[in-house]
Every structure is written in structure tokens, then in C-alpha cells.
Amino acid sequence: MSRIASEGAPLVSARNVHKSFGHNEVLKGIDLDVMPGEVVVVLGPSGSGKSTFLRCINHLEAIDRGSIMVAGEQIGYRLNGERLTKLSPRAIAAQRRQIGMVFQQFNLFPHMTALENIIEAPVGVHGHSRKNATDYAMELLGRIGLTEKANAYPRQLSGGQQQRVAIARALAIRPKLMLFDEPTSALDPELVGEVLSTMRDLAGQGLTMIVVTHEIGFAREAADRVVFMDGGLVVEQGRPEEVLANPSHPRTRLFLSRFIREAA
């Protein structure tokens, strides 16, 4: 299931990314390239820095050292000749418009219906017409099987439905890159499946995705590459069948064994 062009420029390119919260160094030099169309699943124990790294990619967290490039632009900064300057909040907002994000807690806008949630950014940020945005939103709702919930408020939807609407909302801006921050961690076990199946569909459509999750099964089925993080570093990465079946690093082995024991 390798549809990755190993040639060409990466869509995301992180170099030596460091991030501290106070004295706590969460990221200790992350290097990672993601090719266009690639589905990368980031695994790792809690506190390994995987969510923080994801949030650095669209500058929800500012990094302390290193650099992150998305689609040829450095996130949060501009290089003028030899001089690197910080971008204004407005310019950073513009950079984020090509990146969709799905949050652990969904973060749907509770005062807007599902449909209004989905068209908010296309209409208000990307300047699409209300008509076009609504048509595309209804198409997306159809794809996730929630057409009849278009006018429901988030509060009236189950957790799984909310997260699927949140995915549709992120897709509505036609992003070049999708970030998933533990999208199933806040869901009841019986609702995880519907969200994962929506995500599997997306993975099959050639969307570039970086997924932080604990769902080993999803990694096995949908990922082109699994990245294992621990202690703020990437300790191992590779094709899912290799990393998950024959982890070479002891930390990966420990994490996976613990997980499999829990699942059994």
C-alpha cells in the first residue's frame, strides 16, 4: 500500500525541533519529514511530546530551537536574505489556512450547528461564497454519513458524531495537511470505531495526514509510516509492519508489549 513518492520535496520538514515548558524540555531535537500523500502515525507513551510536536507544526505552540517547514514556508518565521524574522499574528494565521486540525476534545463551536461549524472557516477566513461552502459542507456531511445532523448543535450529537463533524470541518478548508491530535482519546470505546473508519477513508484518498494516537490497530492498517516517540525524541520509525512487529528499540518494545497486554 505504498503510494508515497520517495522522490520530491517533503510537505512537512522538521529539523532539530526543541520545545520547553518552563524547565521541562518536552521536545529535545525532533527531525521528521513527511512526504505529500503520506500518512504518518505518531505513537508513544504519555508525556513523550508527541501532541506538543503536532501543535508546533501549525504554531499553536512556538518552538524554541530548530525549524519547521510546511509546503515550502517556514512556520512562524520568514527568512529575508540572511535575516530570520518572526511573522506577525496575521501572517501566521495565513500560514495556518492550509493546515486542518482535529482536536482530542473536538473543539466544535457549541453555538453553531454542525453545518455552520463546517462553513465558518471557508466563508469567514477563505472568502468562499456561502452557497459553495454549504454545498461542499453537505457533501462532506454526506461522506461521513451525518447529512441529517446538519442543523444539530454539537451538544445534540454523540462524541463520535461530534468528532466526525470536526473532521469534516477541518476538511472543508481543503487542507494540504491534516493534523489529528489524539482524535479518539476522549471517546467512549464503542464510538472509537466510527471515527477511525472515517480517518481510514481519508488515508485512502491520498490526503497527507499526521496522526497522534494510541490506536495501534489504526497505525497497522492505515499508516504508511509509524513514528515512535519517547522522552522528546523520535526513537524509531519505519513501515508499520516492521516497527509494530519487530521493534528494534527497547522503548518501543516496552510500549508495544504493555499496549498489547492491555488490549488482550
Add this chain to the structure above:
Amino acid sequence: MSSAVQLADDRQATLRDVANAHRPPELGRWLLWAFVLAVAANFAWIVAWNPNFGWPVVAQWFTAESILRGLYVTLGLTVVAMVIGVVIGLLLAIARLSDDRLFSGLAGLFIWFFRGTPLLVQLIFWYNLSTLFPEISISIPFGPTLVSWHTNDLITPMTAAIAGLSLNEAAYMAEIIRGGLLSVDKGQTEASDAFGMTRARALWRVIIPQAMRSIVPPTGNQLISMIKATSLVSVIAMADLLYSVQAVYNRTFEVIPMLMVAVIWYLVITTVLNIGQGFIERYYARGERGATERAPVIAEATP
């Protein structure tokens, strides 16, 4: 045999169905109701037939022209001061919450000063501004003067009242709005940021509509205090409702009846406002209650 048992069982189930339950007799509650109603009726009777209240005088003056003019001043002043107060308060709240030390510091100073001094004193200061600054001018700091006015031309009872009430209100509203903005889940700001919204757009479309739920009730409170606070402007010779009433009783000495005129008007206004507040609260509670799904696809929600 078993069918007999079944029958008895069914009968039991019907008898025990709580849908058919009766309330126990509540003699105590009935007595309490009767007692309270009797006391209330008695009180109403006493008030109605006490000649000192001067109800005929109240009726005579209730819609008198001078009183209605005072009422308009009170309402107009309340609306203008409240609108200016809310607008400045919103800007102060945003400044107070900004990461910029300069803006947050200035907003903090404003709030500290205007909340920390009595409104009455502020009104008198504004009214007597000319004794402090005989002229008001726009100029480059320590440089040449561009435009200049005599303070007495600018500060009428009206402008002093509006300035005093609205700036004081702004300080309180700033804190109410700040509390409302802080009450919105941080994930909402993150989602707005992640979608590339500007700060202004995120506030306007996402944060403020959700903050309204906790901003509206205390703002209703503020509005009601504002209506009554406008009566303070009578000290700077502004002809509001209270001032108009005083003007009459200073001539006729019918102090209590005339005050009753003002009291009833104040109660009428606050009652209307309370009803309005209920509607506004219901509007901003949309999406909170589980049952109501909106019918039209992209129509505005009805309040």
C-alpha cells in the same frame, strides 16, 4: 392458578404505577398560603387607603409632561451611557487580556481609577472640570497646540452626566466582559487559531458569542443599577426623572406622592428590562439545551 397469580401481579403493577399517584394532603402549605395572602392583601389595603400616599396626586402627575420629559432624560441617559460603557468596556477587557504590557497596564489603570472612586464624586468632577482645566486643547505633547476649546463650552450637565456615567460603567463592564471571555473554553481559541482566524474574527465569531452567556446576566444587573444611578445626575442640575419629581415637590410639598411617581416609573422600566433580559439569555443559550433542533438550514435563530 398461575393465571390468578398473574392477575394479582398485574393489579399490583397498576396500583403501584407512580403515574397514578396522588399528592399527600398538604394542609400546612395551604394554611401558609392563606396566611401570606391575607397579610399581603392587608398590606395592599393599608397602602391603598392611606391618604398620606396621596394616590390622587400620583395619578394626576404620573403622566404629566414635566415628569415624562424627565423620564425620557433618564431613559436616554441610561441607553447612551450604557452603550458607550459597553463599547469602552469591551475594548478595555480585550486590552486587559492582551499579552501587550502597555495595553493591559493602561486598561488596568483605567479600571482601578474609575471603580475606585465614587460615581457621585466623578460626576461632580466632570461637571466642574473647568475649574481644573479652563481650556481643553489637542496638541503635540510639550509641543504646539492644534485646537483648543473653553471647557465651559464643552461641559454641559448633559456631557458631564454622559462622561461620568459611561466611563464609570465602562470600568465595571470591562471586568464583567473580561470574566465572560475567560469563561470560554481555551480549546475554542485554539480551534479558531488553527483555522487561521485573526484574533478579531475569533473574538467576534467564536469567543464573544459564547462569553455572552455569562456576560448577559450581570450586564442586566448593571443596566438596572445604571437606571437608578442616573438619578445621581440631579445633583448636577440634569433634569432626569428624579430631578423633575423634586422640582414638583419643592413647589407643592407633596414629597411622598411625587416620589411614588418616580418609584413606580423606575419599577416599570426595570420590569420591562427583566423581560427583555430573559429573551436575550434564551437566545444565547442556544446550543446549550438538548432538545431544540433548528428547522431551517441557514436561517437566523429566533430569540
